[in-house]
Amino acid sequence: MERDRNIEARGWELIGLVTAELPRESEVTSDADAWPMIAAALTSRITGTMRSILRLLPDGVETDAGILLRTLYDHAVTLAWLAADPAPTRIRRWRKDDLQKRLKVDDDTRNIGEPLLGPHERQQMEAQVARITEPSLPPLTVLAEQADSHWEGQIPGMGLLGEIKSFRGFYSLVFRHNSFFAHASLLGLNPVVEDLSATHRRVGLEGHYEGTGPYGMATLIFGFVLYVMADSLGWPERSQITEVFERHPTD
16 A cells, blocks of 8 residues: 555654654753653654664554554654743753652552662652652643643644644644554444344454554654754754655645
8 A cells, every 4th residue: 555655654754853863962960961861762762762663664553553653643742831931940840750650659559569779779869859840741732732832833844732743732633542452441442343133242353444444643753853853953954854754744
């Protein structure tokens, strides 16, 4: 299918723009100079997820690729939100959220007698949280809206705040929709259950997706990430990203 071939070629070429820039080294002494490292690391993680999504394309499965797309989106929004204002204040809020979640995981594992953190490590984390006076990180929807308010009009192909092709729009279309596949939901069983009659069902292995599937959307969000990086840190070049999309259209 020509559309799938274009999506696959587009995805791998976009990945190539990142692999040409990594690895990168930077000095990190505080939150004030941590942004280049954080941005590169988030982009690396997003690129790895994009690579895993593309490797599923020959099988044409929707569910596992959709779950990975959900993860890619989560990282993309976080990157776009931080890049909109990569000041120490936002980085500290993000770091505070990370520390709080680690402590919660440790609370849970302690309840079953298997603490993940030693007493000294936990004490250090609690002290770090106490020193961060900024408020906690808002929900992902708010991060997406705040990212949109900064990046709308700056990223080619991106809609306005709340439109489908925006970070907030993708929350409904990508994150919420693919939650049915990420969790054991009844709707998430649809790709493997066939209705033979009003009462008769057949369960099989997942077949090739129908419609547009998650793959083209993954390359679109990945492209948005690269445009954010181009504007924030100067790599890859915006023209290189645009040329990839022009070479491999899907509409």
